Amino acid sequence: MASRTRKGSRLRMYFRMLSGSLIRRASRLVIAVLAIAIGATILSGLVTIYYDIPEQLGREFRSYGANLIVLPRGEAKITRETLRALRELVGEGRIVGLAPYRYQTVKINEQPYIIAGTDLEEARNNSPFWYIEGSWGDSQDTSQVLVGHEIAGTLGLKLGDTFTVQGVKYGESAEASRQDLSAEENQKRDLARQNFHTKLTVRGIVSTGGAEEGFIFADIDMLDDLIGDTFRADVIECSIAANAAELSELSAEIERIIPELQPRAVRRLTQSQDIVLGKLQALVLLVTVVVLIITMISVYTTMTAMVAERRREIALKKALGAENKLVMSELLGEGVMLGFTGGALGVFLGFEFALRVSLNVFGRGINFQWALIPATIAVFIIITVAASIIPVRRVMDIHPAIVLKGE
Amino acid sequence: MFWRMITKTLVRQKSKMMMIAFTVVLGVSLSTAMMNVMLGVGDKVNRELKVYGANITVRHKDAALMSDLYGLEGRGVNDKFLHEEDVLKLKSIFWGFNILDFAPILEGRAMMGSADVAVIGTWPEKHAVLPTGEELDTGLKSLRRWWEVSGEWLNEGGNDGVMIGHLLASENGIKAGDTITLTAGGRAMTFRVAGIFNDGGSSDSKILMTLPAAQELLGLHGRVSSIEVSALTTPDNDLARKAAQDPRSLSPDEYETWYCTAYVSAICHQIQEVIRDGVAKPVRQVAESEGTILSKTTLLMILITILSSIGSALAISNLITASVIERSQELGLLKALGAYNWQIVLLVLAEVMITGIAGGVIGYFMGIGFAQIIGQTVFGSYIEIARMVILIVAVILFFVTVIGSIPAIRYLMALKPTEVLHGK
Numbered sequence: 001m002a003s004r005t006r007k008g009s010r011l012r013m014y015f016r017m018l019s020g021s022l023i024r025r026a027s028r029l030v031i032a033v034l035a036i037a038i039g040a041t042i043l044s045g046l047v048t049i050y051y052d053i054p055e056q057l058g059r060e061f062r063s064y065g066a067n068l069i070v071l072p073r074g075e076a077k078i079t080r081e082t083l084r085a086l087r088e089l090v091g092e093g094r095i096v097g098l099a100p101y102r103y104q105t106v107k108i109n110e111q112p113y114i115i116a117g118t119d120l121e122e123a124r125n126n127s128p129f130w131y132i133e134g135s136w137g138d139s140q141d142t143s144q145v146l147v148g149h150e151i152a153g154t155l156g157l158k159l160g161d162t163f164t165v166q167g168v169k170y171g172e173s174a175e176a177s178r179q180d181l182s183a184e185e186n187q188k189r190d191l192a193r194q195n196f197h198t199k200l201t202v203r204g205i206v207s208t209g210g211a212e213e214g215f216i217f218a219d220i221d222m223l224d225d226l227i228g229d230t231f232r233a234d235v236i237e238c239s240i241a242a243n244a245a246e247l248s249e250l251s252a253e254i255e256r257i258i259p260e261l262q263p264r265a266v267r268r269l270t271q272s273q274d275i276v277l278g279k280l281q282a283l284v285l286l287v288t289v290v291v292l293i294i295t296m297i298s299v300y301t302t303m304t305a306m307v308a309e310r311r312r313e314i315a316l317k318k319a320l321g322a323e324n325k326l327v328m329s330e331l332l333g334e335g336v337m338l339g340f341t342g343g344a345l346g347v348f349l350g351f352e353f354a355l356r357v358s359l360n361v362f363g364r365g366i367n368f369q370w371a372l373i374p375a376t377i378a379v380f381i382i383i384t385v386a387a388s389i390i391p392v393r394r395v396m397d398i399h400p401a402i403v404l405k406g407e
Numbered sequence: 408m409f410w411r412m413i414t415k416t417l418v419r420q421k422s423k424m425m426m427i428a429f430t431v432v433l434g435v436s437l438s439t440a441m442m443n444v445m446l447g448v449g450d451k452v453n454r455e456l457k458v459y460g461a462n463i464t465v466r467h468k469d470a471a472l473m474s475d476l477y478g479l480e481g482r483g484v485n486d487k488f489l490h491e492e493d494v495l496k497l498k499s500i501f502w503g504f505n506i507l508d509f510a511p512i513l514e515g516r517a518m519m520g521s522a523d524v525a526v527i528g529t530w531p532e533k534h535a536v537l538p539t540g541e542e543l544d545t546g547l548k549s550l551r552r553w554w555e556v557s558g559e560w561l562n563e564g565g566n567d568g569v570m571i572g573h574l575l576a577s578e579n580g581i582k583a584g585d586t587i588t589l590t591a592g593g594r595a596m597t598f599r600v601a602g603i604f605n606d607g608g609s610s611d612s613k614i615l616m617t618l619p620a621a622q623e624l625l626g627l628h629g630r631v632s633s634i635e636v637s638a639l640t641t642p643d644n645d646l647a648r649k650a651a652q653d654p655r656s657l658s659p660d661e662y663e664t665w666y667c668t669a670y671v672s673a674i675c676h677q678i679q680e681v682i683r684d685g686v687a688k689p690v691r692q693v694a695e696s697e698g699t700i701l702s703k704t705t706l707l708m709i710l711i712t713i714l715s716s717i718g719s720a721l722a723i724s725n726l727i728t729a730s731v732i733e734r735s736q737e738l739g740l741l742k743a744l745g746a747y748n749w750q751i752v753l754l755v756l757a758e759v760m761i762t763g764i765a766g767g768v769i770g771y772f773m774g775i776g777f778a779q780i781i782g783q784t785v786f787g788s789y790i791e792i793a794r795m796v797i798l799i800v801a802v803i804l805f806f807v808t809v810i811g812s813i814p815a816i817r818y819l820m821a822l823k824p825t826e827v828l829h830g831k
Contacts, residue, residue: 031729035722042718046711053707060703063696064459129695209464209688267607271553272458279455280704283785287444287708290777291715294437298430298722305426306729357710361703 017330032306033342036380039299040346041353044376046288048354051369053284056362057277059241062096065127066237067269068247070254071262077232078261085258086236090250094241097125100233102220106167113151115165115216117223120146126239130212134159134204142222144203148213152205159202165216166197170229196226236261243277244270296383303338303387307331328389335388339381347376413757423730424762430726431766431804432773434719438800439774441712444781447790448708449701453639455786456700457507458552461635462671462693465489465678468686488513488630491618493682497636498537500677505639505669510547511631513621517591517614524575525613526589528621528631531561547615550635551606558583558602566620568601572611576603589614591624636678636687640671642698647672651689720803724811727759731815738819752816756809763808771800 070086072078083100090098099122104115120137124130137144147157157163206212224231242250247270251263314327351368358366467487494511497503513528532546548560561568571581581587585600598616605611622628643651650657650665651672657665665673671694675687689695738751775792782790 028729031725035725038718038721038725042714045714049707049711057700057703060700061696063699065692065696127692128699129691131691131695208692209690209694210692265607267555267605268460268553270607272456272460275458275552276452276455276700279785280452283444283448283781284707284711286781286784287441287711290440290781291437291711291718294433295715295718295722298433298719301426301430301433302722302726302729305423305726353714357707360710361706 014326014330014333028306029338032303032338032384033345035299035302036338036342036384037346037349039295039383040343040376040380041349042295042346043292043379044347044350044372045353045357046291046350047372048351048366048369049357050284050288052354052358052366054277054281055241056358056364056366057280058243058273059096059364060362061269061273061277062239062241063128064269064273065129066097066099066239067242067266067273068238068240068251069264069266070236070238071264072234073260073262076260077234078236080231082258082260083231083233083236086238086254086261089254089257090238090240096239096241097122097127098236098238099123099126100220100231100236102223102233104167104223104227106165106216108155108163108165113165113216114214115145115218115223117218117220119220120217123217123237126237127208127212129208131207132204133207134202137203137217137219142219143199144201145219146204146206146217147202148215148217149205149207150213151216152202157202157205159205162199162201164197164199166195167227169194169196170227196228198226244274296379299380300383300387303335303384304390307388331388332385335385336381339384340377342384343377343380344373346380347373350376412754413761420734423734424758427723427726427730427759428762428766428769430723431763432770434723434807435767435770435800435804436773436777437719438712438716438803439771439796440777440781441708441715442796442799443775443778443790443793445705445708445712446793446796447778447782449705450639451782451786451788451790452701452704453697454507456697457549457637457639459693459697460550460552461509461637462640462690462697463636463638463675463678463687464690465634465636465682465685465687466632467684469684487684488627488632489634489685490683491622491629491631493685494631494634495535495537496681497634497678498541498543499539500674500681501666502638502669502674502677505674506636507639508545508549508637510545510550510635511618512547512633512635513618513625513627513630514632515591515621515625515627517589517624519579519587519589519614522579524589526591526621526624527610527613527615528618528625529615530563530618531615532563534563547635550637551604553607555605556602558600561601561615561617563617565601566617566623567598568616569598569620570602570604570615571600572613572615573603573605574611575614576600578612589624592626594624594626596620596624634682634685638671638674639669640674640694640697641669642702643670643672643695646670650676716803720807723763723804724807727808727811728814731755731759731812731819739823743825748820751819755816755819756812759808759812763804767801767804771797774800 070078078100083098087095087098099118102117104117105112106115107113124136132146134146137146147155151157155163200216200218206215206217220231220233240247240250244265247265251265254261254263317327318324350372354368355366358364467489469487489511491511494509497506497509500506510529510533515526515528516523517526518524529547530545532544532548534542534544536542546563556570558570561570569587571587576582581600581603583600583602586597587600588595588597590596598620604615616624618631622630641647646657646661646665647668647670650661650670654662654665654672654676666676667673671689675689678687679685738755741751741754742748778790778792782788
């Protein structure tokens with residue numbers, strides 16, 4: 001019974017000494033907590049960014065455009081059901097853009113051109129690199145279309161101009177102009193039932209530096225109506241957030257589940273993305289490692305410097321009869337408290353920092369690794385405890401009198 | 408007397424000053440490394456992005472893209488050509504140094520047995536000596552790094568060799584090592600298949616051969632249909648966009664800025680000046696996306712650099728405050744002996760500055776070391792050392808030490824010698 005009271009009072013005394021030493025040295029304490037918090041901010045912030053980089057940067061690489069081209073197998077066309085099945089199979093979360101294309105030859109001023117019918121919004125997601133003079137069309141006003149730069153140049157079209165397209169309806173065959181008929185009669189024949197003709201307005205002019213400049217882009221439903229056919233796509237362009245391995249896995253799955261489709265990964269984009277993304281990831285990893293090592297050392301030295309100052313205090317305690325063990329446990333307790341406070345403060349600052357970086361650089365939120373909270377706090381408790389105990393151990397063996405005398 | 412006191416402190420307080428110096432070394436090396444990496448990363452990543460291939464194509468001004476569209480590559484549709492002897496002039500433009508790789512392309516059609524196939528003639532791996540005496544290696548091989556080739560790549564002198572796209576090869580059952588005969592315009596030529604390539608794009612059903620062989624086969628000596636160019640460029644800004652519309656709309660000052668910056672539009676403009684009848688166009692898919700990736704990476708590195716610099720600045724400043732406060736006894740004694748406040752402040756500042764400079768110099772060189780380790784490991788090349796980093800780091804370090812000393816100095820001002828000396 002008596003020993004228990006003694007033990008209790010000893011414990012009380014221990015906490016009193018601990019809190020006393022913490023409160024008395026308030027200014028130093030602030031400094032210590034600050035040092036630890038800075039370290040913890042850098043640790044949690046950088047590690048969070050490092051974990052999120054592959055996904056975030058991977059999405060940026062989608063600005064190169066579609067990385068998976070899906071073709072119908074054989075002569076068949078792609079129906080709306082197949083398109084929907086494909087969309088479901090890939091999964092909404094991974095799709096950056098998924099645009100069906102239908103190509104149709106039409107005549108403008110009796111010259112052949114190709115209209116590409118597509119879902120303009122998806123095409124826009126797919127190809128953020130297109131430079132559009134004017135604006136992208138939408139599904140509201142479908143008579144407004146995008147015209148390739150090349151065609152605009154040949155036909156002398158400017159924004160807002162209208163032009164007439166003519167052609168043969170789906171499933172009908174064209175009748176060649178006959179030389180023995182006059183021009184008017186030929187024209188009349190072109191306006192017959194099996195043919196279509198309509199007026200379109202230029203809403204935007206597309207420059208890409210590639211083959212797209214020679215197409216007219218229109219809404220696919222409008223095109224279907226015009227040629228009197230149901231939805232049939234020649235090709236689907238997909239932009240999917242995935243690396244080369246994931247894409248080939250996905251391709252195999254598409255071929256297995258939707259056998260009428262034939263997916264082809266665009267090697268140029270998938271291979272190159274893996275190479276470049278790998279480098280960037282290695283860069284961020286290395287930078288993180290270097291920064292962390294230096295920060296940890298820096299926190300450690302700051303703590304060491306602060307504890308080393310307390311030689312006199314420790315010596316006094318020893319002179320008053322404190323055992324080494326007691327002094328050590330006090331330092332340990334202080335270390336744990338400092339490490340915990342600073343670490344916890346830093347974790348949240350670090351998350352805040354990572355979130356800001358992500359919003360600024362990628363315009364998206366970030367996934368926090370919640371396991372980082374205990375990990376960071378533990379790391380900094382270990383650093384502070386180590387920094388508190390190692391320098392003091394050397395002092396322990398010194399005779400109190402020598403230290404107190406002022407040496 | 409002042410200097411004697413400083414030297415004495417530095418010697419006597421060796422361990423404490425060492426500690427400050429050490430923290431400064433760490434902080435400065437971190438900032439130096441990060442800033443150098445940050446400034447160099449744009450160039451490095453830009454080079455890495457060259458795996459995506461050409462970002463500029465040059466064609467004859469009248470040769471539209473129509474042939475791509477209709478597959479109507481007969482004569483008469485696509486009969487406008489560039490001159491092969493102009494190709495090497497690319498390296499002579501103002502931004503010639505930024506042109507990393509280029510290859511001329513001659514496209515045409517030939518009959519393989521009864522099938523009509525597309526053939527491409529190019530420089531696979533060209534070694535050329537420029538009129539300036541400069542030597543260079545270029546060619547299509549470095550513009551098609553994503554190709555998967557079974558067999559061998561064409562070599563430059565191998566005019567009797569071809570490479571076949573894997574779709575065409577599998578349709579016709581052709582393997583590497585086979586021989587094929589191509590005919591065009593009454594000329595028949597026999598080639599050995601060096602390799603089968605997988606492009607994952609439209610080239611998979613084409614036949615690739617050397618430029619001289621293609622010119623011979625198609626009867627188009629000294630002609631090329633287009634040139635693919637891979638150039639290091641600066642991401643576009645408003646000026647570049649304005650210039651891309653019409654360079655003549657710029658004021659003379661703007662024009663000069665634009666012309667002397669490696670914008671893709673400026674490089675295109677300069678290419679058109681040397682290639683007769685050529686129109687150079689940026690391949691927006693590559694050029695634009697490069698800009699996006701580059702600016703994101705650079706921004707990311709800037710933010711990480713700022714974080715780590717702030718971190719090390721605070722750490723240094725923190726330690727200085729701590730170490731000055733610890734010396735209150737000694738400084739209290741000085742005050743008791745009649746020293747003025749400003750004298751003590753000067754003394755403290757001088758000590759800290761000397762320590763800081765010593766640590767800063769060591770840290771700077773360590774930082775360069777770290778930057779090179781990063782450059783070598785990630786990109787396999789040295790990161791160029793930016794002189795401006797010295798200045799930035801020096802200025803930051805100066806303010807950090809001064810600011811770190813401020814709480815300590817305020818503390819010293821309020822110090823009552825008796826209290827401190829009594830031991831409180």
